[in-house]
Amino acid sequence: MSTDAEGVVAAAARDAALEAEASALDVADPLRSFRGEFVGAETSLVYFDGNSLGRPPRATGERLERFVTEEWGGRLIRGWDESWMQLPFAIGDTIGRVAMGAAPGQTAVGDSTTVLLYKLVRAAFDAQRAADPARVEIVVDRDNFPTDRYLVEGIAAERGGRVRWIDVDLRRGVDATALEAAVGPETAVVVLSHVAYRSGYLTDAASLTRIAHDAGALILWDLCHSAGSVPVEADAWGFDLAVGCTYKYLNGGPGSPAFAYVAARHQANLAQPIQGWMGAADVFLMGPEYRPADGMRRFLSGTPPILGMLAMQDTLAMIEEAGIGAIRAKSIALTEFAVRVADELLAPLGVEVASPRDPALRGGHVTLSHPAMREVTAALWEQDVIPDYRDPGGLRIGLSPLSTSFGETLAGLRAVEGAMPR
C-alpha cells in the first residue's frame, strides 16, 4: 500500500474507534434521557454553546402558553398577589437548593447579571468602607468577564475607591497565591468568577473565600459559568455574595433575569443603590420615603420580569431530578472526552487545548486555540455546528451536561477537524 492509502485506512480505523467509544459512553450515560427533553436535540445540529445560551426545554413552550392563557390571561392583575410577588424568591430558593448549596431566604431572581453585580458590589463596598475608611479597594482580575471589570471600574470611580487588578494567565485563572498577593487592609471587596469564561478554569472558591475573609474583605462570586454545571456550596464555603446567569446552563432563554445570593448574616447591613418601590418594606403602602424591606426583597428595585423567569423552572426541575453531582460527573466525562478527541484529531493540525487538563481545575467548557479559529467558527456556523469564538484564537466548546451527548461532541469535533486550514 502507498503511504497515502495507509493514511486513509488509519484515519478510518481511528474514526471508527472514536465512534464506538462515543456510542459506548452515550449508552452508559445515566443522564442520557434528558437530552430528549430539549428542543432541537433530535436534529443533526451540533450545539457547543449551551454555556452562552442554553437550548430550550420542550416543556417550556407549554409552560409559556399556559402562563399566557391561564395566569396572565385568566388571573390578570390578581396574579401579583397570588404568586408573582413571591416568584423571584421562590425560584431563587430553588436555585439555592438545587445548584448552589444555599439555604432558603438568601437567593432572589431579579435584574440582569450586570445590574445585580452593580447593586451588590456597590452595597458591599459602601458597607465595608463605612466600617473601616481604609478599605477602598475592589480586587478583580484582568481576565474577568468584561461586564464585571467595567462595572467595578465604574463603582470605584463613583465612590472614590480604587481597583486592584490581578494579572492572570489566560489559560488558567485566579489561584490562591495570586489572591493572597492582592488582598490586604485596604481591600473592601473581591470580585471573582468561579469558572473563567475564557479558559474554563475552575477556582477553589472555598479557599479563595477564606483568603478574602482572612484579609477582612468581602467576596462576591460570579457564578455565570458554574450555575447548573459545577456544584457550588455557597453556605458551606462561606460566600458573602454571589450573582449568576440563568440563560446559560439554566436554559432560561435570551435575557432571562439573573439571580443574586446574599448570605443571611449580611442582608440587614447592605443597602443597594437602586432604591425602588419593589424593594421597599411595604410595597403597597407607597409611603413618602424608601424604607428597605427585610431579607432578599431589599435587593429588588422595580417590577420583576416574571415572563423572563418562567423557562428556567423547567431546567431547575431537571437539575433537581438528575442531581448536581451527577451533572458534574457527566460534565467532567464530556470535557475529558473532548480533550482526548482534540488531542487525537486536532493537535496534529496545530490546535492546542487552552483550558486546564486537570478536570478538578476545569468547569464545563474546553477552549481550543489556533490562530485560524475566528474563520473556523464562521465556517462551522454555516454547517450547523455552533461553538463560539473568544480572542485570542479560542474556539469555545461548551458542553451542557443535560442536553449534550458524546456522539454530538464527537461529530462537532470532527467538523472542526474538517474546517481547519491545511
Ligand SMILES: *Cc1c(COP(=O)(O)O)cnc(C)c1O
Ligand atoms: C455571561 C456572563 C455575564 C453576563 O452578564 P449579563 O448582564 O447577563 O449580560 C456576566 N458575567 C459573566 C462571568 C458571564 O459569563
